[in-house]
Amino acid sequence: MSGRRGNRSNMESFLAKSVHIASVVAAYWFVSISLVFLNKYLLSSKDLQLDAPLFVTWFQCVVTVALCFLLSIGARLFPSVISFPEFKIEPKIVREVFPLSVVFVAMISANNLCLKYVGVAFYYVVRSLTTVFNVVLSYVILKQTTSGKALACCGIIIAGFALGVNQEGVTGTLSVRGVIYGVSASLFVALNAIYTKKVLPSVDENVWKLTMYNNVNGCFLFLPIMLFTGEFPEVYNFPKLFDSTFLTVMVISGIFGFAIGYVTGLQIQVTSPLTHNISGTAKAAAQTVIATAYYHEVKDFLWWLSNGVVLFGSAAYTHVKRMEMKQQFETEKKAVSSDVEIPETSNV
Numbered sequence: 001m002s003g004r005r006g007n008r009s010n011m012e013s014f015l016a017k018s019v020h021i022a023s024v025v026a027a028y029w030f031v032s033i034s035l036v037f038l039n040k041y042l043l044s045s046k047d048l049q050l051d052a053p054l055f056v057t058w059f060q061c062v063v064t065v066a067l068c069f070l071l072s073i074g075a076r077l078f079p080s081v082i083s084f085p086e087f088k089i090e091p092k093i094v095r096e097v098f099p100l101s102v103v104f105v106a107m108i109s110a111n112n113l114c115l116k117y118v119g120v121a122f123y124y125v126v127r128s129l130t131t132v133f134n135v136v137l138s139y140v141i142l143k144q145t146t147s148g149k150a151l152a153c154c155g156i157i158i159a160g161f162a163l164g165v166n167q168e169g170v171t172g173t174l175s176v177r178g179v180i181y182g183v184s185a186s187l188f189v190a191l192n193a194i195y196t197k198k199v200l201p202s203v204d205e206n207v208w209k210l211t212m213y214n215n216v217n218g219c220f221l222f223l224p225i226m227l228f229t230g231e232f233p234e235v236y237n238f239p240k241l242f243d244s245t246f247l248t249v250m251v252i253s254g255i256f257g258f259a260i261g262y263v264t265g266l267q268i269q270v271t272s273p274l275t276h277n278i279s280g281t282a283k284a285a286a287q288t289v290i291a292t293a294y295y296h297e298v299k300d301f302l303w304w305l306s307n308g309v310v311l312f313g314s315a316a317y318t319h320v321k322r323m324e325m326k327q328q329f330e331t332e333k334k335a336v337s338s339d340v341e342i343p344e345t346s347n348v
Helices: 002-044 053-077 091-117 120-126 130-140 148-170 176-203 207-228 231-236 244-270 273-294 301-339
Strands: none
Touching: 002 053, 002 091, 002 120, 002 244, 002 273, 053 091, 053 207, 053 231, 053 244, 091 120, 091 176, 091 207, 120 148, 120 176, 120 273, 120 301, 130 148, 130 176, 130 301, 148 301, 176 207, 207 231, 207 244, 244 273, 273 301
């Protein structure tokens, strides 16, 4: 009887855990896909006709800073419910984080500029070279080599990217500027990942603290760039600047931009980095299908094949790196075991 109760309890526990994981993955998909569609609307909607992508990106940084401030207050008032670092800006840390913030601003700017000029359906493919740049920059900056299998996967991704660009050209929807911004965004994403590891010790390894400093710096870094690109007159003359609907969408996009960091970390926490990568790849496929349906786009076989090739190359790279990490762990484990000496026993 007790055995049946134990099995039932284990089953309920497993079911609850499965539901929790599924909910987190669903939240990641919802936030990530929604953010892309929201940004696409703000950046290139015919309803808005606002040609100020840097202003949109700057506003999202402002919303993120405001949320960090509110959450820090919430953590002080309800420490048992909310865990968030104190909202305190130290000049020394600002200086240490500043180089990363420059890369961060370049990354989110290029990302949104890419989305302004390309369709959501093509967005994943045009931004697919991040893995390739990770490999290149890891070798150039960190002097880390990559296995032949991993390089072959990068070759597959590049082939899929090239085919995708070619097919966009065939259909007459290719934006050269969009491709340039997409490749630049991939480069800066890879750079951001490398420099984040170097800067994290300055903020006590706290990702939320780094987010706060990055966005505070970003709020100021964007201003001269917006001045140089002439976005201030565009924003000033925008007739819907104080329209409630426009401002609501802007705030929601900022909230989702903040939330994507949280749900990404949460998904890694409840699953694993590998599962997160697989989930991200599957999400990209779903996002592409949703975009073609939503915007009533008809794509030919080779266009879909390019997406499939990129997805396959990305998934294969994740699998190869997982197997290499597993093999390295086993090798280190054996080395540690062989170093342990069994003390000789002596008869007294």
